[in-house]
Amino acid sequence: EAGVTQFPSHSVIEKGQTVTLRCDPISGHDNLYWYRRVMGKEIKFLLHFVKESKQDESGMPNNRFLAERTGGTYSTLKVQPAELEDSGVYFCASSQPSGLDTQYFGPGTRLTVL
Amino acid sequence: ELKVEQNPLFLSMQEGKNYTIYCNYSTTSDRLYWYRQDPGKSLESLFVLLSNGAVKQEGRLMASLDTKARLSTLHITAAVHDLSATYFCAAFLGSRLTFGEGTQLTVNP
Numbered sequence: 169e170a171g172v173t174q175f176p177s178h179s180v181i182e183k184g185q186t187v188t189l190r191c192d193p194i195s196g197h198d199n200l201y202w203y204r205r206v207m208g209k210e211i212k213f214l215l216h217f218v219k220e221s222k223q224d225e226s227g228m229p230n231n232r233f234l235a236e237r238t239g240g241t242y243s244t245l246k247v248q249p250a251e252l253e254d255s256g257v258y259f260c261a262s263s264q265p266s267g268l269d270t271q272y273f274g275p276g277t278r279l280t281v282l
Numbered sequence: 283e284l285k286v287e288q289n290p291l292f293l294s295m296q297e298g299k300n301y302t303i304y305c306n307y308s309t310t311s312d313r314l315y316w317y318r319q320d321p322g323k324s325l326e327s328l329f330v331l332l333s334n335g336a337v338k339q340e341g342r343l344m345a346s347l348d349t350k351a352r353l354s355t356l357h358i359t360a361a362v363h364d365l366s367a368t369y370f371c372a373a374f375l376g377s378r379l380t381f382g383e384g385t386q387l388t389v390n391p
Contacts, residue, residue, distance in 0.1 A: 171324065172324070199377070201377075201378070201379075203381075209383070210286070210381045210383045211370065211372075211379075211381040212381070213378040213380070216377050216378060223377060224376070224377060224378065227378070259325070261325075270315070270330060271315075271327075271379060272324075272327070273317070273325040273326075274324055275322065275323055275324045276324070
C-alpha cells in the first residue's frame with residue numbers, strides 16, 4: 169500500500185512569490201491534515217479536512233495560506249505571497265474515516281523563503 | 283490549550299546503555315502517540331497509548347502512559363546505533379495532534 173506522498177520535496181522561493189504544495193493521502197483515508205515545523209520549533213497543526221470539507225482550520229497562521237481538497241482526494245496548500253517566516257517543513261498526514269486512528273505522515277516539503 | 287513538553291531535546295548515548303525520554307502534557311488527552319523520524323523521512327508511528335497504565339513494547343523500545351500525572355515515557359534498553367533518530371511524542375485531542383519538540387537521539391559505538 170502506498171503511503172502519503174508530498175510534492176515537491178524541496179522548494180526555494182523568494183519573498184513575495186507564490187508556492188503550492190501538494191499532498192496525496194493514503195487511498196481511502198477521508199481525513200487529511202496539514203502540519204508544519206518551523207526551524208527549531210515543534211510540529212504544529214494547520215488544518216484538517218474530512219473528505220473535501222475543512223473540519224478545523226484554526227491552526228492556519230493567516231490569510232496568505234489557502235488549503236483546498238477538491239473532490240476529497242489530494243490536497244494543495246498555497247502560500248501567497250510567501251514571507252521569510254513561512255520557511256519550514258510542511259507535513260501532510262492522513263487517517264482512516266473514523267478520525268480516531270493513527271495519522272500517517274508524508275515525508276514533508278521543505279520550504280525555504282529567501 | 284494543550285501543550286506538550288519533551289525532554290531531553292538532545293540525547294547522546296553509548297551503545298548498550300539504557301535511557302528514558304519523558305513527555306508531559308498539560309491537559310486531558312484522548313491518546314498519546316510516539317513517532318520516530320529519520321532525517322528526510324516521514325514520521326513513523328511507533329506506539330499509541332490509549333489508557334492509564336498502558337504499556338507497549340517493540341524491540342528495545344517501551345512506552346508507557348500515566349494519565350493522572352499526564353506523563354508518558356519512552357524507555358530505550360541496550361541502545362544500538364540503528365535507534366539513532368528524532369523521537370516525537372504527540373497528544374491527540376479532538377482531531378489534531380499536538381507535538382513535543384522532539385528528542386534527537388544519537389547512539390554512539
